[in-house]
Amino acid sequence: MGKTLAEKIFDAHRVDMPFPDTHVLKLDRVFCHEITTPIAITDLMARGLDRVFDPEKIKVVIDHVTPAKDSKTAEQGKILRDWARRQDIKDFFDIGRNGVCHAIFPEKGFVRPGFTVIMGDSHTCTHGAFGAFAAGVGTTDLEVGILKGVCAFHFPKTIKVVLEGTMREGVYAKDVILHVIQQLTVNGATNMVIEFTGPVVDAMSMEARMTLCNMAIEAGGTSGVCYPDMTTVEYLWDFIKEEYPSKEAALEDYSQWVSDEDAEYEKVLKIDVSDLEPMVTFGYKPDQVKPVREMEGEKLDQIYIGSCTNGRIEDLRVAAQVLKGQKVSDDVRAIVSPATPNVYKQALKEGIIEIFQDAGFCVTNPTCGACLGMSNGVLAEGEVCASTTNRNFNGRMGKGGMVHLMSPATAAASAIAGKIANSPLYKG
Amino acid sequence: MKSFNGKALFLDRNDINTDEIIPARYLTEITKEALKPYLLEDLSLPGFDSREDVAGKAVIVTRENFGCGSSREHAPWALEVNGINVVIAESFARIFRQNMYNCGMFAIELPKETIAHLFDKYAGKETQITVDVDGNKIILSAGEGTEEIPFSVGGFDKTLVVEGGWVGYADKNY
Numbered sequence: 237m238g239k240t241l242a243e244k245i246f247d248a249h250r251v252d253m254p255f256p257d258t259h260v261l262k263l264d265r266v267f268c269h270e271i272t273t274p275i276a277i278t279d280l281m282a283r284g285l286d287r288v289f290d291p292e293k294i295k296v297v298i299d300h301v302t303p304a305k306d307s308k309t310a311e312q313g314k315i316l317r318d319w320a321r322r323q324d325i326k327d328f329f330d331i332g333r334n335g336v337c338h339a340i341f342p343e344k345g346f347v348r349p350g351f352t353v354i355m356g357d358s359h360t361c362t363h364g365a366f367g368a369f370a371a372g373v374g375t376t377d378l379e380v381g382i383l384k385g386v387c388a389f390h391f392p393k394t395i396k397v398v399l400e401g402t403m404r405e406g407v408y409a410k411d412v413i414l415h416v417i418q419q420l421t422v423n424g425a426t427n428m429v430i431e432f433t434g435p436v437v438d439a440m441s442m443e444a445r446m447t448l449c450n451m452a453i454e455a456g457g458t459s460g461v462c463y464p465d466m467t468t469v470e471y472l473w474d475f476i477k478e479e480y481p482s483k484e485a486a487l488e489d490y491s492q493w494v495s496d497e498d499a500e501y502e503k504v505l506k507i508d509v510s511d512l513e514p515m516v517t518f519g520y521k522p523d524q525v526k527p528v529r530e531m532e533g534e535k536l537d538q539i540y541i542g543s544c545t546n547g548r549i550e551d552l553r554v555a556a557q558v559l560k561g562q563k564v565s566d567d568v569r570a571i572v573s574p575a576t577p578n579v580y581k582q583a584l585k586e587g588i589i590e591i592f593q594d595a596g597f598c599v600t601n602p603t604c605g606a607c608l609g610m611s612n613g614v615l616a617e618g619e620v621c622a623s624t625t626n627r628n629f630n631g632r633m634g635k636g637g638m639v640h641l642m643s644p645a646t647a648a649a650s651a652i653a654g655k656i657a658n659s660p661l662y663k664g
Numbered sequence: 665m666k667s668f669n670g671k672a673l674f675l676d677r678n679d680i681n682t683d684e685i686i687p688a689r690y691l692t693e694i695t696k697e698a699l700k701p702y703l704l705e706d707l708s709l710p711g712f713d714s715r716e717d718v719a720g721k722a723v724i725v726t727r728e729n730f731g732c733g734s735s736r737e738h739a740p741w742a743l744e745v746n747g748i749n750v751v752i753a754e755s756f757a758r759i760f761r762q763n764m765y766n767c768g769m770f771a772i773e774l775p776k777e778t779i780a781h782l783f784d785k786y787a788g789k790e791t792q793i794t795v796d797v798d799g800n801k802i803i804l805s806a807g808e809g810t811e812e813i814p815f816s817v818g819g820f821d822k823t824l825v826v827e828g829g830w831v832g833y834a835d836k837n838y
Contacts, residue, residue, distance in 0.1 A: 252838070255819035260838065271691050272736065278694065285835065301692070308692040315694070358735040358759060374737035374763035380834040388820065388830070422679055423729040427758050456732065458758055520708070521679060608688040608734075629683040629733060631706040 238496025240394040241461050242429040245369040245493070249352050251386060260388045264351040264368075266381040268296040269337050271610075272356030274315040276379035288323045289385035295346050296320045297329040297337050300604045301611045304331075335576030335602035338362040338544035342446065343576055345475025349464035349493040354381050359544050359626065360459075361452040365445035366472075367464035367493040369429070372453060392458050393502035394429045394495070395420070399436035401510030406662025408554070409444035410546055410624065410643035412436070412507075413451045414515040418525035419505060426456030428502055431495065436509050437462055442471040443550040450545045451626050454522040464490040514662050517641040520630040528646055531656045537619040539570035539597075539651040540606045540633075541644050546624035547575030547602075549582050551644040556588040558648035558659050564596035565654025571598045571613050573605040595651070609633040622650040665826055666749045666768055668795035670722020672804075673748070674787040677709055680726060681733035682760065684708060686742040688734075696741040703742040723750040723793040725782055731760025731771075740764050750795055752802065754779045765821040766830040770795055772802065772815045785811075797825065 239247070252260040266289075273296070280286050288294055296316060304310035313331070320328035329340060338359050347353060349367035353360060356378040363370035373387060381387050397416055420430075430452045437445065445467075449460025462468075469476075469486045480486040513527040541547070541555050552574060564570045572592050574580035580602060583589050592599055606613025607625040615621055615637030624647050628639040640656065649659035658664075684707045686699055693699055704714040724730075724743070730753040731739060740763045743751070750770040764771035772795070774782075782804070789806040796803060801814045817825075827833050 254837070255823070257818065258820040274694050275696070275737075279831070283831065283835075306692070308694070311694060312692060356735055356737075358733065360735075372735040372759055374735055374740075374759060374766060376737060376763065376766035376830050379831055380838075383831075384834050384838045386834065386838050422732060423755065423757070426729070426755065453733075456729070456757060608683075610688040610691055627683075627733060629681050630708045631687060632683050635687070635689075635706065 237500055238498035240495040240499040241367065241431060241463065241493055242369055242392050242394055245350055245352060246391065248350065257390050258388055259391055260386050261352050263354060263381055263385050263387055264293060265346060265353040266294045267337060267341055267353065267355035268294060269300060269357060270298045270312045270316045271300045272375050272378060274312050276375045276382060277315055277319045279379055280383060285383055288382050291323050291325045293385065294325050294382065295327045295341055296325055297334050297340060298331055299334055299337050302331050302334055302603050305611060333577060336544045336547055336604055338450065339548055339575035343578055345472055349468065349490040354378065354387050358453045359450055361457060362446050362450040362544055364459040364461040365442060365449040366468055367461060367490065370459050390427060392427060392429045394431050395425050396431045396433060396501045396504045398434040398504065398506045399432065399509055400434050400506060401436065401508040403436060403509050403512065406645060406659055407512050407514060408643045408645060409440060409447040411512060411515045412509055413448050414517065414525045414641065415512055416507065417451060417455045417523050420455040422454065422521050422523045423456040425452065428457055429459050429461055430455065430457040431461050433463060438465065441550060442467060443548045447545055454626060463494040514643060514646050514658055516646060516656060517628045520628055522628055522641060528656065528658045532658060534656040535620055536568050536622050536650060536655055538615060538621040539568055539647050540613055540621055540623040540625065541647050542573030542575060542605055543607045543625040545626040546644050547573055547579065549579045551624065552579065552583050552588050555644040555648040556591040558645055558661060559595040560591050562595055562652045564651045567654030568651060570596065570651040571600060571606060573600045574602055576602050606633055622647050622656060665828060668750050668770055668797065669793065671720055672723045672725050672786065672791040672793045673717060673721040674783060675709060675724060675726040676783060676787065678728040679732055680707065680730050682731055682736050682739045683733055685739040686736065691736060691738055696745050699738055699742040700745045703746050718746055722747055723752065724748055726751065726753045727779060728754040730756050732757040735759045737763045740767050740769055744769065765824045768825050768829040770825060774815060778813060
């Protein structure tokens with residue numbers, strides 16, 4: 237019997253099996269942000285264990301609340317900053333050089349095929365787009381990761397999602413993943429890895445693959461994964477060109493990180509995306525999904541474009557395509573948060589920021605921002621936001637507020653209409 | 665080892681998420697104790713009052729996929745500082761479940777029918793639940809008589825409960 241990609245990564249990283257089905261893996265990367273890491277740091281200090289397993293493998297960013305909004309968030313940043321300096325962690329992205337963790341870390345080339353990655357953030361599954369096993373964990377797992385460079389997991393079964401056909405114009409990775417979550421339900425992939433394969437994924441950019449993998453957790457998945465291919469090599473090439481004589485050599489090395497043809501899956505879900513329409517959520521769970529067509533005209537108060545799901549340059553380009561020469565409706569306000577400084581700079585260079593501003597968007601610095609209602613862009617009670625983020629839980633963006641998840645194209649079109657609307661890029 | 669017995673709080677809903685257990689606006693706190701007043705503040709459940717209904721409870725009984733969403737360990741911490749060290753459910757989200765055991769707390773899974781039985785027989789009554797750690801069973805009582813229900817727990821999870829969490833275990837072994 238062959239092995240899945242996740243099984244191969246487990247086999248290559250297992251350092252102990254203290255109990256049946258408890259696999260202690262060595263970690264290639266431990267990512268940290270200012271919300272879930274400070275308590276790990278203060279606990280390590282209290283235990284007299286204030287050290288790190290390897291400062292090169294730990295990458296740190298302030299992203300959830302940046303710049304600090306009050307004394308408490310300033311303190312969180314300070315604990316993280318002081319620790320990074322004390323432990324000689326070179327890759328610390330402080331205010332001004334920071335961006336959303338799951339956008340900036342891939343951009344810096346920190347994730348490679350076959351890696352194990354943990355972070356105290358549930359959307360860590362994003363990094364599986366590179367053919368890595370990347371799992372969100374709590375602060376205690378993070379603390380042990382920082383100290384010992386290991387993490388314990390049950391052996392994950394894998395759900396294979398095969399995406400076939402051709403996406404219609406104006407349909408994006410976000411629409412696909414919303415449809416997949418609707419099929420799997422919010423706990424259909426609990427304790428499992430979701431493997432995204434098939435010609436549709438093969439044709440996707442790394443950005444689009446990250447959008448897919450980002451929302452694996454919304455079906456309960458431990459990690460999303462895509463197979464590494466030439467698109468992966470091209471994305472990483474600037475960071476790996478010293479390691480390999482050619483792109484072909486890199487690809488050959490990375491090709492060990494794919495599932496065997498006779499690998500065993502918990503489930504195989506084949507989806508032909510050819511008839512898929514732009515999708516949107518309608519309730520307080522990410523599996524409550526409908527075509528935008530059925531939700532057109534629904535009232536909105538705010539539009540938010542950004543986050544680790546859809547704050548990358550491709551996302552901003554699509555939104556700008558819709559917004560060019562248009563105005564945000566007087567019925568709503570609109571906010572865009574480019575996910576990283578590079579995304580922001582590139583968007584400036586391409587005139588995208590000007591399009592957003594001319595349309596009447598508030599352009600914020602790179603940050604997780606409105607997504608989880610703990611920084612800027614918070615909703616008032618009873619307000620509704622059209623958002624390119626990943627979670628529509630009750631009160632997520634502010635107590636009593638509601639969120640409809642959608643693609644950047646749909647969000648931009650909805651900003652112009654002042655209510656939920658299909659984008660003109662979708663020809664139907 | 666923590667204490668695993670006391671009055672039960674019945675939350676009759678699937679998919680109670682971490683944002684409902686502890687909203688993100690309180691994640692700026694850097695001590696666990698500071699989370700205490702906010703447990704279940706955003707829980708969407710008719711008739712539920714987070715201040716009144718949580719007080720004096722030690723065990724939560726709920727349905728499917730409890731703790732879905734965010735990785736925030738603030739969710740188990742908010743339970744812990746309120747004296748709730750046990751959640752009994754039909755199923756849990758992976759990260760929440762692991763966080764509970766990593767903190768030396770119990771996330772006990774029971775079959776759907778058993779959970780339904782617990783709701784039918786005990787919800788709405790003052791119910792005392794004790795986890796018999798050695799015996800791998802929970803003991804329930806509401807007025808007269810007691811009922812014992814066995815549960816299964818993996819060797820690793822049990823060890824974390826007995827040894828008080830993952831940091832101490834990992835520091836000793838790795």
